Amino acid sequence: MKHVEIKGIIPPILTPMNADETINERELRNQVNRVIGAGVHGIFPFGTNGEAYALTYAEKERVLDIVIEETRGRVPVYAGSGCITTRETVQLSKRAEALGADVLSIITPSFAAASQDELYAHYMEAAAAVDLPIVLYNIPARTGNALAPATVARLAKDAPNIVGAKDSSGNFDNMKQYVELTAVLDKEFSVLSGNDSLILPILLFGGKGGVAGCANVFPHTMVEIYEAWAAGDLERAKKAQDSIRPFRAVFKYGNPNTIIKIAAGLLGSPVGDCRKPFCRLSAEGMDALKKVLETCKANGLH
Incomplete structure (x- = not known):
């Protein structure tokens, strides 16, 4: 298995779009170089913020x-290979491995409810199909399925290449349990915050960083959290x-990805x-966003 140190600030990089909704490949390359120039520790294409x-x-x-080609090995590339079914997840995971991804981030299945045993079997089959490090991805508000701490620990114990978990639940106690239950295992296991407001708290508790959507807007500032x-x-x-x-307070006006x-x-x-x-933001939300961006700029965020 490829060894990758799972740590730091990893932006779930935006997927730039042209007016006709095709992918703006040139701007995608620009964004890769922009965030790497800011000092990020990895890049995560087609995560939640990557649509x-x-x-x-x-696509x-x-x-x-494109991301692998433009990154040129400067930082690890995390490919989001989770799909609704195990079959599709295995297919995309194998393809990501063949294309040269360094790490796989596998989100829980969505839409249909899955038991913890079903989630365990899903991840174990995906892990057995590839020889890449895997970071589990828990975001129950979006998928409807939550990865319980005991399931994360079980997967970490039973699958050598399951080496981390990203928790976007916003529940700090849940994320703390990911750290606590995997810390006793005889392996390195990295817990990453998927909630940008909890990056420093989880670092202080033994986590390794965060997959930070705000790094698409303020990459230097987000990197500063980790580096400091x-x-x-x-x-x-x-x-x-x-x-x-x-x-982040502006997120109350709409979909955070859109904002x-x-x-x-x-x-x-x-x-x-x-x-x-x-793709829409209310006039009230747009006004609030413009004002806060001016405030952030005045405060030195970049």
């Missing part, structure tokens, strides 16, 4: 191919962590809109 739910299989192949923590400068890390709160993409556009990155119908 994986709206991309076809062929995912193309996005991954790693340097032992907790005051600086806390300042960076707290500085993104006003921006992050609009924000990136307002700050000068021509990433286009999210695919319809997930």
Whole structure:
């Protein structure tokens, strides 16, 4: 199995779109270089912020191919290969491995309810099909299926290449249990926060970083959280962590993915809109977003 240190700030990179909703390949390359230039520790194509739910299989192949090519080995590439069925997940995972991904991030199945035993079997079959490190991805508000801490620990114990978990539940106790139950295993296991407001808290509790959607907007600031923590400068890390709160407060006006993409556009990155119908922000929300971006700029976020 390829060894990759799962750590740091990993942006779920946006998938730039042209006006006709085709992928803007040139801008995708620009975004790869933009975030790497800011010091990120990995890149995660077609995650939630990359609109994986709206991309076809062929588009995912193309996005991954571009990201791997443009990254040129500077940071690890995490491919989101989770699908609704085990069969599709295995297919996409194998394809991601063949294209040269460094790590797989596998989201839980969605739409139909799955028991913990079914989730365990799903992940074990996917893990057996590839020879890449796998990071489990728990985001129950989006998928309807939650990965229980005991299931994460069981998978980490039984599958050598399941080496991490990203928790986007927003439940800090759930994420803490991921850390606690895997810390006793005879292997390195990395817990990443999928909620940007909990990156420093989980680092302090033994986690390894975060898959940070806000890094598409303020990559330097998000990297600062991790780098300051790693340097032992907790005051600086806390300042960076707290500085993104006003921006995240705007998420109440709509889909966070949409707001992050609009924000990136307002700050000068021509990433286009999210695919319809997930592309609208109310006039009230847009006004709040523009105001907070001005405040963030004045406060040095970038």
